[in-house]
Amino acid sequence: MSKAKIIVGLSGGVDSSVAALRLLADGESIAGLFMQNWADDGSGECRAEDDRRDAVAVAGRLGIPIHFRDFSGEYWDGVFRHFLDEYAAGRTPNPDVLCNREVKFKHFLDAARELGAEQIATGHYARIDQHESRWRLLRAIDAGKDQSYFLHQLGQAQLAATRFPLGELHKPDVRRMAADAQLPTAAKKDSTGICFIGERDFRTFLSQYLPMKAGEIRTPDGALLGEHQGVFFHTLGQRGGLQLGGMRGREAAPWYVVGKDVARNILHVEQGHDSPWLQSNRLRSEAMHWISGQPRHEAFDCLAQTRYRQPAEACTVIPRNDGGVIVHFARPQRAVTPGQSLVLYDGDECLGGAVIAATDAPLEPSFPE
Structure with missing residues (x-):
């Protein structure tokens, strides 16, 4: 049997199922791969085995091979340790951003290449195109589901090796396609929140570690x-x-x-x-990741998000010598949170992003220029 050219990350959810369905409809040679990123901690909240069964059922329905990889060790070292360190320091991290950079578009991509594939595909809502010899990450057509915010740490090599088959679709169409194809995940509820916490109380979970x-x-x-x-x-x-x-x-x-x-x-x-104590006009970031691979050195205007599903806000970005940026917002922003991600956009194009280091909110320490 010839090796699949594209490995689809089958998570056991409807989105990755339809991503595989669409690639098959386009005549692509594909296989699935189920990633286990969190070891069962005995709480009963880990749904990995349920998701694994659903991924296998989808692969069977589509008639494609499926592979399995356990990345729980890599997830612990590359994502969860950082998550705990940030909380211990009083900051609020975003594990989804790190998971994409450290696991899904690193270890998963490596595993796909070991299997002889040329590309990977996932059920993320985002788009990729090539413009003037460089790859661009673009917002999804469905603005309410767009996940480019969580993907801003990807680079040129990763974008060149990735497919996002759902980028041009709206979520209701994805559900309809899954139902029409009689996929077993068609009516499955979307997962929400932080994957390794599940339905548990956040404070109870975190107190096990801090x-x-x-x-x-x-x-x-x-x-x-x-x-x-x-x-x-x-x-x-x-x-x-x-x-x-x-x-x-x-x-x-x-x-x-x-x-x-x-x-x-x-x-x-x-x-x-909307307490004035929550408002800030400026932030400073840690070192920026530029998707183009070409850092900006001069001030420029663009749009920014400081949390997922937040409307993009007009701002001026001033690069710093340490690789970070100062962002001046056109209007005050509520609850900009150190540890979360600043993500910059030029229209639909995601330029890159960084971790928020500090703001000029009234109760923050003196704002460093």
Whole structure:
């Protein structure tokens, strides 16, 4: 049997199933590969075996071979250790970005090449094209499902070896195609949240790895309101989980996390979704990853996202000598969070991105230029 030219990452979900279906319809020679990225921790929340069965069923329905690889060790070293280190430092990391860079478009791509394939394909909602001899990552046609934000760490070599068959489709069409082809994943619920946590309470999960450290909850003007069990359980802009309802002398309005003083273990909160304590006009990033492979050295205007599914915001980007950037937003931004990803766009083209290092929000340390 001739070797498949494209290896499709079959996750056991409807999106990767239809990605394989579309490639077959185009006459491509394909095989599937199921990746296990998280070892069963005995919680009962790991759905890897269920997903594996669904991936096998899809491969059987499509009549394609399927391979299996266990990348849980690589995931632990390349993604999860960083996830814990960032939370311990009081930041809020994005494991999906690291998983794409360190596992799906690194170890998976290597495994596909070992199997003799020329390219990989996934069920991500994004597009790739080639313009003036360089590869570009573009937003998906379905703006509500676009995943280019999570893919901004890919480079020229990875884009050249990747296919995104769903980039031109809307999600309802994907569901319809799966149903028409009688794929066993046609009605399967989409996975949400952080894959290795599942339906578990986030605080309960994280406390297995990071020791609780009780501290004070205070308003920005210093009023003591209560006690928290660890600043790393909370993120900027968060509502809920603070247990501050019905406080004497305070209006009956929700409380939001507006700052984290990690050194003194103090969590700052304030009432009001759009509290001025949550607003920032500038951010500084860590070293940028430029998808083109060509760093920018002069200031330029573009659009930016600082969280997934956030509307793109106009900004001016000023490159720094250390490889990072300073971003000046055209209007104040709410809850820009260190540890999350800054992703830059020129229209539909994703230019690249970086981890947010600091902002000029009122409770942040002095903003470094």
